[in-house]
Amino acid sequence: MTTDTQQPIPWKTTIIASSSLQSHDVIRSLNGQQHRIRFSDSVECGVFIFPLSGTAFLVVWLDELPENVNETGLFEKIKNFIKVHRNSFLLLCAPFNGKRELDILSDIQQRFFGSNLRILPVRNNGDIIKGMLTIAKATSKPHVDSIQDRLSLARAHIIERSPVWKMLRDVKLG
Known part of the structure; x- marks a missing residue:
């Protein structure tokens, strides 16, 4: 804050x-x-x-x-x-x-x-x-909640942008 x-x-x-x-x-x-x-x-x-x-x-x-x-x-x-x-x-x-x-x-x-x-x-x-x-x-609290939210956002960002995850999604679809 x-x-x-x-x-x-x-x-x-x-x-x-x-x-x-x-x-x-x-x-x-x-x-x-x-x-x-x-x-x-x-x-x-x-x-x-x-x-x-x-x-x-x-x-x-x-x-x-x-x-x-x-x-x-x-x-x-x-x-x-x-x-x-x-x-x-x-x-x-x-x-x-x-x-x-x-x-x-x-x-x-x-x-x-x-x-x-x-x-x-x-x-x-x-x-x-x-x-x-x-x-x-x-x-x-509320700091632990804020940290967990930021970690979740970072995880989602990594999954969304990572070439490894993209390749895995492509393999799964193919």
């Missing part, structure tokens, strides 16, 4: 966040973009929920974890997170230029392979916000 001057209309939504995140920089940035933030003690630490899109994000800052990740309960926390949230995303925040970060990412991928968890490595708070908002916007 755009205005008369072709400026995009800012997207604003309601976000339910863990009460433990109240003073975090991510919350300040989301508030600055005028999203409505609701805090809940019943939401697990580090979790953001976007009710209109049905998505939930668990943010894990790898630099805050001790050397032995198995002792932190991280894997149990992720397991509980994906039990509760059907459309779940894990945002791993780290520079990802060291062996430790890549090993943790690999361990998580192996343990949760085949589950409904999607893993998104991010480097900083800006990436966290951008990743969450992009996914939440693309999966919320």
